[in-house]
Amino acid sequence: MTAAGLIFSNIHDECLPELTRLRTMASVPFGGRYRLIDFPLSNMVNSGISKIGIITHYNYQSLLDHIGTGKDWDIARRSGGIKILPPFITAYDAKATNSLYSTRLEALLGVTNFISRCNEDVIVLSDCDTICNIDITKVLQRHEETGADITIVTKRIDDGSYNAERHSVLVLDDDDKILDAAEFSRDVKGSFDVSTNIMVINRNYLITVLNDAAAHGYTSFFRDIIAKNVGKADFRAYRFDGFYSLINNLPGYFETSMSLLDSNVRGELFEANDRPVFTKVRNSAPTAYAEGAKVSNSIVADGCVIEGTVENCVIFRGVKVGKGTVVRNSILLQDTYVGENVNLNCVITDKNAVIRDGRNLSGHESMPFYIGKGIMV
């Protein structure tokens, strides 16, 4: 069974307004050297998918810069490879200019050309706000065995107190057939299965439902296609039991970033055999630790110069931490410059932020203090 991929780069941008003001959800930096799109993209590439469309909407300069020709993911191809799919607006279409798509279904309707021109059997859909390292070949195999129309990758949530907001909850039978689907249910208790929004769809089925949706003026992929057709069409779940996180707001981003300090999480995300996470190569020098540098329980990317103290942090590429400075429980995005004798606690600094000598800044883990791109404090 052959597969092509489609990645939604702007979906749920509004959940992370701080980090997505100047970029797409796809290009939000994560884990020291990655952007969020590296995870769905690497998952697809590692599963042998070499034709991947990336649906963009707005703010996608940073994404174009990151993806380039796709070389760093080894899918710079003459046929297939990465295709960026910006909004399609015809020159004289007055309606289109003031109503760019806003939902997943409308986004898919905007790329029907891509979908119908593929000759692959199935399309794999993925969002950028979900972080996991999954072997999609297994999902494809299951999809083929069951002959389902759609196979949705689900994650079992055992902690009843887990905030299910923004998750779609699926009710499954013993054969993993989907019996019911509900969006944004706030009142689920106990154990339940949520959709990771990674799904495999038969291409012909997708074309049929998209045509139907266009004819009926449907807008919601989940409500109008999944929920409406449960029981009629064959929808199945593939249970994924590895590390999975959905980033639904800034504290969530902070928490997921900090979970990388757990060696099990790093193992599942970055050390899976034959499934490395690829990203844009920046050719930074290795990181220099000066005499007197104290670093503990932290992730540090290349190209940094560390002269001070760093504890429980995620440090991105090219960050400078000066002498006498103490950084705790913080995330410093690429090329952040922290001067001397600075104290930072629960702070997220965006790209190129500058913290001058002697500053004291602190947030709380439930509400990290965010310093915008290029801001000087």
Next chain:
Amino acid sequence: MFKKKECVAMLLAGGQGSRLYALTTRLAKPAVSFGGKYRIIDFTLSNCVNSGIDTVGVLTQYQPLLLNDYIGNGLPWDLDRTYGGVKILPPYQGKEKADWYKGTANAIYQNLQFIDQYDPDYVLILSGDHIYKMDYAAMLAAHKKNGADCTIACIDVPLEEASRFGIMSAYEDGKIWKFSEKPKNPDSTRASMGIYIFNKKKLSEYLIADEADENSSNDFGKNIIPAMLAAGEKLYAYSFKGYWKDVGTISSLWEANMDMIGSNPVLNLNDEKWRIYARHTARAPQYVGANGVTENSTITEGCKIYGTVRGSVLGPGVTVGEGACVIDSVIMEDVTIEEGATVEYAIIDARVKIGKNAKVGGPKGGEIAVIGADITVEENAQIEPGAMINPE
């Protein structure tokens, strides 16, 4: 169809590097790891690209497998071009004769056809075993300005080391009047860096004449340069001031690695204007554990540090276990140093495993211990300072 190129670079990468012993058992010297994430050849290739030279022939001979694989299509250096780019040039079998590269000059002679494809005005000859950042475009500009037939890059060396190099004497304007290869009693400290720019026509002329001479050892320093000088050609010296290190010996390789350490290192590779490119493998960022110590060191992505690292350079994917100690050492990629082990004043090649509580090397100032690739050092084992453990 080939487009004309003004200058083509020929990179001599066939050197065995026999004085690196265990480190070059299975690979050529230019492919030896350096500075954590680099290999020695990255410096020359990056210099070419940063100098605007996009056609580079790499001449390989000794143990070329890893080097060929590493260079690949040249993508990491932006040398994957439709016209030009990087090309691997191994010795080949011709219609009338087949030869290994007999010497540096013969290696270029055998590839004159490759050079001719691009119809260059100038040929830049480089060797792939030095660590330095140099703008060849500035050297080419000087070559043109002087109207030279050949320009030799040179650097000042201490007099006691001068007999290891080709030593030249020049007038104030840089015109060379004397050149002697590895002289016993050097009378100048101006040493050749093994970097030459030739006018293409002169180069062909002298290479063809040299090949016809059966007594020649087919070497640039020994034969071509003296012949040109004797014939009254215009040879100029181009003084290079900056970091340059021949890493041909264990101790010089160790020293050059150490030159990268610190927040203001002598060899600064954190240089936005002159990046050194390398082939990457996708690895997670480095992780320093709760009890990890990383002081005065250079550490690469993929490392996991639970123990102590001081005064050392660590390549990608190195694990330093809890209670383990790495001091004044160069550790190459994917080495595992288990709990309680100590590595001091040593060079550890790729994928070595050092067992629990083993002790490798001794205090700085003694002899450097070297462990070749893929070797396992058993638990509690002792490796003496100055030991040379060869993989074969």
